[in-house]
Every structure is written in C-alpha cells, then in structure tokens.
Amino acid sequence: MLRLTFHGAALGVTGSCFVLDTGPVRVLIDCGLFQGSKTEKELNYRAFPFRPESIQAVVLTHAHIDHSGLLPKLVREGFQGPIYATRATADLCSVMLPDSGHIQEMEVEQLNRRNARRGRAAAVEPIYTADDAAEAQRLFKPVELGGWVAVADGVRVRFWNAGHLLGSAAIEVEAIENGQRTRLLFSGDLGPAHKLLQSDPAGPQDVDYVVCESTYGDTDRPEVTPASRRALLRDEVQAARRTHGGALLIPSFAVERTQELLVDLVALMGSGELPQAPIFIDSPLAGRATAVFEAHAGEIENGDAFRRALSSRHVRFTDTVEQSKAIDRVRSFHIIIAASGMCEAGRIRHHLKEWLWREEGTVLLVGFQAQGTLGRILQDGASRVRIQGEEIDVRARIRSLDLYSGHADAPELAAWLKARLPIQKGVFLVHGEEPAIMALKDRASSFLPTGRILTPRLDESFALTPDGAQSIETAGPSRIRPEQIGHLxxxxxxxxxxxxxxxxxxxxxDERARRVVIRRLRRALDESGPAH
Structure with missing residues (x-):
C-alpha cells in the first residue's frame, strides 16, 4: 500500500517533512526545522516520528531552513542514504546548515549559562552541531532540472523550477507499488510573479496527486512590477530617513531576500532616487550565501544587476561580532539588513535591542512572520516586547512591505494549481496557517472537486489508493495538539x-497602590495551588 505521511508543515508553515512509503522503500521529501512558538520549536528536540535509518533517500526542494534544517540531525541519528537536490541548493546548504548548527551551539551555551545562574542544573543539548552539518553535506547528490533520477527501487524523481529561491524546485515523484504507477508533485515553496532574481515557477500536468504550499493562501497582493516595488521601498527608506533619521533595520532571511533588497537599494541610490547611505549586511551567513549567488549568477535573472550591487561602495558586509557591534557607533542615517527574517535569532536581535526603544529607529518587515515569532508580535502592534529576558519598549516605527516575499499569493497559487490540471486523484494543502489553507481550498474548489482537496494534520497518514487518498490510523500519540500549531x-x-x-x-x-497590585497577584498565585 502506497502511503504518504505529513510530519511537518501540516496546518502550519514550518517543519516541512513528508514520508512516501511504498512498502519496501521509504523516501523523505524535505526535513525542515520547526519555527514559530516555543511549543512548535520544541518539536525539533524530540525524536523523529520515524526511524531515520529506515529512510532510503531524501529529496530536498530547497535550502531554506524550514525545509532542510533537520538534515544534520537525521544523519546524526542514523540516516546514511543520498540527499538529492539541485546543485545550487547543495551549495547553499553547505553554508546554511553549518551556520544553523553554530547558532544552535551558541544559543544553547547562552541558555545553559542563564539556567545555571537561575539554579537550573539540567543542561540543554543543541539539536545538532556545525560538525553534524558538515557530516550531512557529504551525502548530497546534485541533480539537474528536467531529467528523471532514480532515487530508490521503484521511485524516480524529476525537478522543476519553483521560482522561489536559487536552486528551488518542485519535485515530481513517480512511485511503483505492486505494479501500480502513481505520480505525485510536491510544490516546495512557489515564488511570485515579480521575483527579482528568479523566473516563474513551472511544473508538469496530469499527475495523480499534488502537495501544494499555502503560505499566502488567504492573501491577494496588489498588482506589482519590479519598478513599482522599488518605488515603494524608496518611499519607506525616505520616510525612515526624513522623519526619524537614525537607523532603518530590515530583518531579512540571509538567502535571496537580502540579495534582492541589496540590488534594489543600490539601484535606487545609483539613480539618485535615494540619497547615499551605508548599507550594512550584518550576517556572516548572508555574506557566504551571497558568494554562492555570485557563483551561480549566470543561472538567475538580473545577474548583472546583482554583480553591480556587490561592487557598490555603499555596501559593507560584517563578519565578526566586533564589526557588528561597531555599527552602533554610526551616527548618520544607515540601513542594517540582518538575519533572521522573523527576528527569532541572529544579530537582528542585538540591533532591535539597540533601536526598538528609540523613536528615531524604523523596523521594516519584508516577509512572512509566523505566529508566535517576535516579528509577528511586532507586526501586530506590541508596545513592549521581551528579548532574551529583557523588557524593551517599542517606540520605533514598525512598517511592513510584503512585496519581497518569496511566496506566491493566493491567485498565483491557484493559477499554478490550475495549470497542473488534470489532477487525477487529489490535492493536499500544506505549509500554511489554517486560515490560509482553508481560503486556498475555497479558491481551488472552483476548478477541483472539494472532496479531493485535503488538509492533513501533523503526523497524519494517507493511503494513496486507486480510488483516491484515504486517511488511515497512525501509531503512537500525537506529538502536538492541532490547536498548538500556528498559534500563540x-x-x-x-x-x-x-x-x-x-x-x-x-x-x-503611588507606592501604596503598587503594593495593592502585588498583593492581589500574590493572592491569585496562592489560590491557584501547588501546580503553579
């Protein structure tokens, strides 16, 4: 019995991980980190819901950490098969996965120091280390777009451009089980029509099943061109400079979005539409990823503009912690692009602590902010936040410019799905929060039977039968309740x-009133009992 199980990105955006099981063979599509609330991120520390050594091969859609970020853990815990990906994806993973391991080592070390000061003796271990990531890298097998590749007995795959990121792919899978041939298409993440460095996403027609992302399934962006997007960025930068001065902080994913912003900012300064100002790319990963982009510049759209941006005298890459901290001494208006895009880790946190409480600061959010992340909390209008245990007032302007998202919006997702028709047996909607998934389901029902549009839960398995997909019982308790995914x-x-x-x-x-507040809180704690 051919079976497909959803171990991530099910009614949530992150942790993409799907197991295709033919009986004798198990193939894993993606193996990503969970991001968002701490409850979701704790899933990264738990055992996989399958035995890593039982997987014959991994097929990777692209390098983003929510799709690739648990590969080092998979290898450390027993997987020794090949990891198939495009060459550009393999190159990006060679810098992104060690960086992820290093961040985990560093943050766990800081956490253990804080816990020791609080009297909490149990030490936390990182999910994996930079050395684990290096070990995983040796298993990568680069493939080209467009050609069939046998990845295991009875399973072959073909990669199609997804238009989302350098090297990103939608993956067509052909599986043979008991003589029955089934074709599936995993969208990965699909890029929008206006991507600066990528061409439009593609894919085959007439497959049995499509597993489609839904990140922006409830969003209809205004029509935009590269020129109009650049004009909107210009206006945001001008407002930050003219009204407040200080610094413009742009939390950004180190891969692709940073490079797109860099191209547009340098072009605006070169044309005189923006005054000249230093642009700090404060991310060692962004610097290394940019080198990968430069090596693959012939494969991307606007490669010449990208090369020109890199040579601009306004652009300054920082590598060391000392260089990063030195940015604090800049007194004139400047732009800081730093990871991470959802403000969950990396150097952006240092800059937020430096600027959030100052009225002359501006934070420009340029991508999707998952529920429970600091970026989403800022986007939703918080007046005070906690960063690494420190309370910080939010006096800086918080702005959003979602036109640099790497994801297609709802009309584009629906158009991509419609272009795959006929889809013989069913569509699984994944990689989206529940409202986005349900909105895309409603939109797709105009050209697909509603009963064949499925919204899997985390760890739910489906038998892929000649009559369509049927949900089947899975062994073991649920790792997390559905209402804990994609929520605070x-x-x-x-x-x-x-x-x-x-x-x-x-x-x-006055002091008396403050004591009253404290007594009421103490009384509430005492009445709640020993569980607290």
Missing part, C-alpha cells in the same frame, strides 16, 4: 503577562 502558546502568554504586570505596577499612582 503559553510562552507567548507568559511574556505578555510579565509585560502587563510591569505596566500595572509602574502605572499605579
């Missing part, structure tokens, strides 16, 4: 409560 969790609630308590105490009229 108790960690977010606790952070909000601590901020609200601080506000209530500070806003009390």
């Amino acid at each position: 969790d108790w960690h977010n609630d606790l952070s909000r409560l601590l901020l609200d308590i601080g506000d209530a105490v500070r806003q009390a009229a």
